Amino acid sequence: MKKNIGLLTSGGDTPGSNAAIRALGKAAISNYDMNIIGFRDGFKGLMENRFVKLDNTMLSGILTLGGTILGTSREKPFSMNVDGKTADMTDVIVKNYHKNKLDALVCIGGNGTQKNAHHLAKQGLNVITLPKTIDNDVAGTDITFGFDTAMGIATEAIDRLHSTASSHHRIIIVEVMGHKAGWLALGAGIAGGADVILIPEIPYKTDVIARSILERKEQGKSFSIVAIAEGAISHDFRETYAELKKRIETAKDDKSLLKLKQEKAEMDILNTSNTIRLANRLQELTKLEARVTILGHLQRGGVPSAADRLLATRLGTACAKCLRKEVYGVMIALNKNRIITVPLEEVVGITKKVPKDHQWIKSARRVGTCFGD
Ligand code: F6P
Numbered sequence: 001m002k003k004n005i006g007l008l009t010s011g012g013d014t015p016g017s018n019a020a021i022r023a024l025g026k027a028a029i030s031n032y033d034m035n036i037i038g039f040r041d042g043f044k045g046l047m048e049n050r051f052v053k054l055d056n057t058m059l060s061g062i063l064t065l066g067g068t069i070l071g072t073s074r075e076k077p078f079s080m081n082v083d084g085k086t087a088d089m090t091d092v093i094v095k096n097y098h099k100n101k102l103d104a105l106v107c108i109g110g111n112g113t114q115k116n117a118h119h120l121a122k123q124g125l126n127v128i129t130l131p132k133t134i135d136n137d138v139a140g141t142d143i144t145f146g147f148d149t150a151m152g153i154a155t156e157a158i159d160r161l162h163s164t165a166s167s168h169h170r171i172i173i174v175e176v177m178g179h180k181a182g183w184l185a186l187g188a189g190i191a192g193g194a195d196v197i198l199i200p201e202i203p204y205k206t207d208v209i210a211r212s213i214l215e216r217k218e219q220g221k222s223f224s225i226v227a228i229a230e231g232a233i234s235h236d237f238r239e240t241y242a243e244l245k246k247r248i249e250t251a252k253d254d255k256s257l258l259k260l261k262q263e264k265a266e267m268d269i270l271n272t273s274n275t276i277r278l279a280n281r282l283q284e285l286t287k288l289e290a291r292v293t294i295l296g297h298l299q300r301g302g303v304p305s306a307a308d309r310l311l312a313t314r315l316g317t318a319c320a321k322c323l324r325k326e327v328y329g330v331m332i333a334l335n336k337n338r339i340i341t342v343p344l345e346e347v348v349g350i351t352k353k354v355p356k357d358h359q360w361i362k363s364a365r366r367v368g369t370c371f372g373d
Contacts, residue, residue: 003034003103005323007054009068010042010075010109010116014132014146015304016312017068020108023316024130025059032324037100042109043116044075047089049096063309066302068108076116094123104323108132110144111351114331118344126328129344130315134300137181139350140342141333145315148307150177150299151187154227157295158192161225169222171213171282171290175275177299180231182354184299189227189369190360196224196370200231201354202361203238204372206278210285212370217288226282228275235373237274241267314339 005028009017021038028034036054039045052058052070062069075081080089097105097120104126107117110133121127131138134150154176165172174194178184182199189197195216198204213224233241244264251257270277279290304312315332318339322332330341354361361371 003032003323004101005034005036006039006046006051006097006100006102006105007036007070008039008042008046008105008107009070009072009132010107010113011072011133012074012110013067013072013300014110014134014144015066015149015300015302016145016308017072017108017132018062018065019304019309019312020130020132020145020316021054021069022059022062023313024106024319025054025316026056027317027320028323029056029059032320034320034323038070041071042073042075042113043077043093044073044080045071046096046105047075047077047080047092049099051100064303066300066304072109074112076112076119078116078119090119090123093120094125097125102126104128104326104328106130106319106323110135111138111348114138114344115348118348121329121344126326127344128319128322128328129331129347130312130319131331131333132312134177134184135179135181136183137179137352138331138347139352140331140347142336143311143334145308145312146300146304147183147187148311149302149305150184151191152305153299153302154184154188154295155191157293157298158188158194158225158227161293162193162223165223165225165291169288171224171226171279171286171288173226173228173275173279173282173290173292175228175230175292175294175296177295178229178231180351180353182229182232185227185229185232186354186358186360186364190364192225192227194225194227194369196226196372197364198226198228198232198372199354200229200233201356202371202373203233203235205235206281206372207285209278209370209372210282213282213286213288217286222288224288226278228278230275232274233271234274234278237267237271
């Protein structure tokens with residue numbers, strides 16, 4: 001009997017997703033004679049039973065394409081937007097899995113997807129995941145595909161910002177994605193030679209950054225590049241935020257709880273304009289002009305790098321092998337350049353952050369990069 005495999009991509013689109021779809025599909029069809037159907041737009045498509053049969057024709061010519069041919073969404077099985085209301089659609093998803101006589105479901109995505117896939121595995125579905133995100137923050141794997149491409153784009157941006165910063169004797173603050181982890185800002189910051197790198201794992205002090213910029217000026221370098229991760233926070237912010245969270249946990253009554261939650265929501269909003277506020281403050285403290293560049297979704301767009309295509313192909317073909325061996329409830333991962341399987345329980349609920357003593361940080365410090373600490 002031919003095996004029927006469902007496949008979906010979920011979460012933020014990531015370069016290399018199509019390379020993974022192609023690898024898994026081609027290997028499963030040619031080597032193991034499986035049927036592959038691709039659900040549209042992540043878990044939403046699985047809930048609505050919208051799918052396309054993936055054959056060799058559909059899988060051809062997609063290796064170099066950015067985005068995902070299947071479409072994606074951030075919808076979760078247990079909390080899905082249905083006609084403007086949030087509902088738990090797990091049962092419908094489980095029903096569709098059986099209706100399509102699936103032997104297994106492959107979910108390609110980042111931390112949210114791992115959690116959703118694990119949720120479905122707990123309902124008795126045979127699930128395998130592949131780690132994809134530009135943030136590189138999935139636990140259990142050394143690297144996720146998409147990261148290398150995004151790091152290349154952010155590095156090129158930093159390269160280009162150097163000449164304009166230098167010509168105008170300005171501070172240019174470049175905001176890099178990465179959610180709550182600093183991998184992308186750190187990698188691109190080092191590769192692009194940023195003078196200051198700010199990441200969520202190392203809360204920064206604005207006066208320390210200003211001092212390092214002024215020291216550069218004294219050495220005749222009248223410009224500076226600051227690479228800041230979107231999730232980076234100042235030391236003061238972290239203290240106040242932590243205290244607020246503690247007060248929320250110990251709130252005595254509903255009225256004070258509501259007030260504290262409002263305060264927290266205001267602080268969350270404040271942190272989204274963090275980069276602009278930092279630029280203004282550095283301008284005041286250094287008397288140098290400052291400008292901000294937010295790279296945003298540029299980092300997720302376009303052609304995947306060779307390294308991401310290679311990684312996605314290795315993970316995708318290894319996944320086909322696992323499907324044949326019926327190894328389920330696992331994520332296919334890279335460990336010291338070897339492909340391994342990791343139980344989903346060891347992946348979900350963990351954000352892989354940059355260790356403060358990571359070699360990248362040590363190297364950056366040795367070349368004089370300031371981390372604002
Ligand atoms: O997880 C990938 C990512 O690009 C993060 O770096 C970023 O915080 C987030 O997605 C942006 O999400 P969206 O595309 O939904 O705005």
